[in-house]
Amino acid sequence: MIEIKRRIDNIPIFPKLVLTFLVITLPLFTLSLVLNNLGKQEVKNQISNSITMNIHYYFTLLEKELERVIRTQQQFVNDEDLMQLSNSLSIMSDYQRTKAINDLKLKLTTLKESSVYIKDISVYIHSLNGTVSTSSAEDTPTSAEEAVAIAKATYTSGIPITAWQDRLYLNLTYPSNLSKTEKVPQFIQNIELSMEALTNALNTFPQDGGAILFNENWMIANDKYPEPLAEIREKVAENIDRSAIFARQVEVGKEKYMAVYEKSTFLDASLLFYFPENVIVGQLKTYGIWFWLLVISSFIIVVLFSYGIYLLIHRPLQSLIKRFRSVEAGNFSSALPSSRQDEFGYIFNRFERTVLNLKTLIDELYVQKIRLQQSELKQLQMQITPHFLYNTFFILHRLIKHDENETAELVSKNLGDYFHYITRNGLEEVPVEHEVIHVRSYVEIQNVRFSNRILVDFEPLPEQFHGVTIPRLILQPLVENAYEHGLGEVVSEGRLEIRFASDADKFIFTVEDNGIGLSDEQWAAMNRKLSSEEEGETTGLINIQRRLKLKYGERGGLEIERGSMGGMRVWIYIPNDKGEQT
The missing domain is CATH 3.30.565.10 (Histidine kinase-like ATPase, C-terminal domain)
Structure with a gap:
């Protein structure tokens, strides 16, 4: 301990000043760094929670909208015009048949216009051997085959959303036992969902990031950050069984992503939203850069300030030391010139008076x-x-x-x-x-x-x-x-x-x-x-x-x-x- 103290005492004044200021400011810098990291983590958590809530809100809106469309679709089972066309076509006059078709088409058009997610609505009526659609009054004969194919796809793996030939449908078949009998149903109603509208919905999230709506049979993506999509889905799949909604950090290569996942039981579909972590912490990183610039600037200021104090103290001390050495050599005559009015001036004057009194x-x-x-x-x-x-x-x-x-x-x-x-x-x-x-x-x-x-x-x-x-x-x-x-x-x-x-x-x-x-x-x-x-x-x-x-x-x-x-x-x-x- 004595040896350490002796070594410290032997250090020149300038390094001592620099070390002293650094020792004083280092706890402040450390505390600032800790607070910056805590603030950074808190902001990340807050942004993550906010994004999770926003995703949940938008996903819930989509779910509710499709649920409304499905309920409206199911009400067509009791539609008077549809029932007449399906069961009483043979006894209807041409006027009655035309009027029923037009009324049905008007109802379908009203349903289509009620939701941006509906691209087209078509109803295949077996007795009519044709299709009533929002796009045309009657379709080609192949429409019946397509309607049946869509209905069969619905009963295999497509409830409530059916994927068929890279398109999505909401299917209603009457009667609904198509899978158990080969009898042709009275009518098949297919609501084709707008892929463009669903993609646009994924693009309307407040945060810039990649989003996919998917299940085992189909997927809709907004084509943002497509490269890491497969790896992110793979890593997120590890947590799917644990929770229906969660947010976690995913690392793909050297890049870190924040992934938000939510599953809808009603739609039998999942929503995955992901974005680079830099998107939310980029500004915080800028603050980090400014923090280190502040640290470096503070260090430079400490060195310059220490050097200034060193000059203010060391130069007068050097003059005083020279005078001491002169007195030690027995020279009491040479004076220490000083016109200073500060503390050093007082010391110089007192020293000269002491030397004079000693002489x-x-x-x-x-x-x-x-x-x-x-x-x-x-x-x-x-x-x-x-x-x-x-x-x-x-x-x-x-x-x-x-x-x-x-x-x-x-x-x-x-x-x-x-x-x-x-x-x-x-x-x-x-x-x-x-x-x-x-x-x-x-x-x-x-x-x-x-x-x-x-x-x-x-x-x-x-x-x-x-x-x-x-x-x-x-x-x-x-x-x-x-x-x-x-x-x-x-x-x-x-x-x-x-x-x-x-x-x-x-x-x-x-x-x-x-x-x-x-x-x-x-x-x-x-x-x-x-x-x-x-x-x-x-x-x-x-x-x-x-x-x-x-x-x-x-x-x-x-x-x-x-x-x-x-x-x-x-x-x-x-x-x-x-x-x-x-």
């Missing part, structure tokens, strides 16, 4: 460390010079010589503490109380040296100062500066005051003397150096000022002024973070 912080830490090292070096160099160190040893020699061992012990201890503090490495900040102890060690040594000339007022460190950390070696140089420059030429009654104060936002250290002070030009030059940020050799007060500014910024620093005793007063401000926290 400033590095400079501060580096420069502060250098200045601390310079301060320590200067202090060490100054203290080991004869100016301080020899004087200290001379004091010890004098004290030992005059048997002032306790004072010599105090001086030697303070001298050891003093050098131990300034030579200690690794500490850039110390608690203020440690710095004050170091200053006291220095003052104790100087008190022995200047005991008759300088009076020191060293105020105890207030309790609230304890625990405050400050840069190391920033207080002792102030006191040393007072001894060397302020009180160096004072012969007597020299004063040195070291005090502590605080308020809500800062701690204050004050060193004041009553020395000779500085001239106006010296005051101005010193203030310029303290406020200037130009690099150069920095010692004493200037060194302390630069270190405080690097550490605390505008919240800390050093100020000088003329004191109330006539000499110099030096202030050091340290931020009171303890006060801010409380």
Whole structure:
């Protein structure tokens, strides 16, 4: 799992975007495909049901129409004119015979015109030895033979529709026992059905397809899609015994057909309607093509959209990566140019500000460390010079010589503490109380040296100062500066005051003397150096000022002024973070 995640993480952004959009859209496409197929199947079922109902409706109409014709035909058994011509011809006058024939013909014509499916109606009358027909008053002698042949075909396999010489008839024989006796019947009525009308009826189905009306002896087809007819009849025959009406899909070769079958018990005939499945699903297939075009278009849109997002995201990221690599190489100066106002512009600006702050912080830490090292070096160099160190040893020699061992012990201890503090490495900040102890060690040594000339007022460190950390070696140089420059030429009654104060936002250290002070030009030059940020050799007060500014910024620093005793007063401000926290 971890390896798979690692491989995924290593994939570039553009393939990730494409895969992400595809994963999001794939369920939608799948759902659309499923819905399309379900809709397609539902439409096929609905169309199939509709066609089945339409076929049943048209077949029922045909059945009812032929049933009506057959019932009307059977009523001719009781027709008065027909009975007179069949039984009473010998006693009828010519007028009566002609009138009866004309009336009968009129009735036959009326029956013929009542149905489009009737082509011709003829009645062979044995006593008349002729035929009354809707086409002619009397027929040829062979009409009797044809009428008998049709009647015999009816009693063999043609009820109610008789097939004879590729024509269809509705036959009525009186009496109806022609098959049991050789006696010639009184009359034979044959209604010839219109093959053209039946074919046209098959062509009037609302759906374009092949249709056949058939039984074992005859068949009428509309000649649409004749090629697969035999195979479709063969495959449909498998289901005929199971149901009198059904619809099923039939596959002939590579083509699929929908077949609708219905059988009429009354007519002893079946209706088969079939059509290519493409006829009803062709439009749906068009929708399927449009669906796949939509899928392909969506995929192209996803790729283009992903590429657009890739350009919108990757190009700024590339610039940012280059800048990161530049910073990694230690180049903090080159900036990332950006005039953008969007989120990337905000990131670029924040990044540049972060780099600038990092550069400033590095400079501060580096420069502060250098200045601390310079301060320590200067202090060490100054203290080991004869100016301080020899004087200290001379004091010890004098004290030992005059048997002032306790004072010599105090001086030697303070001298050891003093050098131990300034030579200690690794500490850039110390608690203020440690710095004050170091200053006291220095003052104790100087008190022995200047005991008759300088009076020191060293105020105890207030309790609230304890625990405050400050840069190391920033207080002792102030006191040393007072001894060397302020009180160096004072012969007597020299004063040195070291005090502590605080308020809500800062701690204050004050060193004041009553020395000779500085001239106006010296005051101005010193203030310029303290406020200037130009690099150069920095010692004493200037060194302390630069270190405080690097550490605390505008919240800390050093100020000088003329004191109330006539000499110099030096202030050091340290931020009171303890006060801010409380």
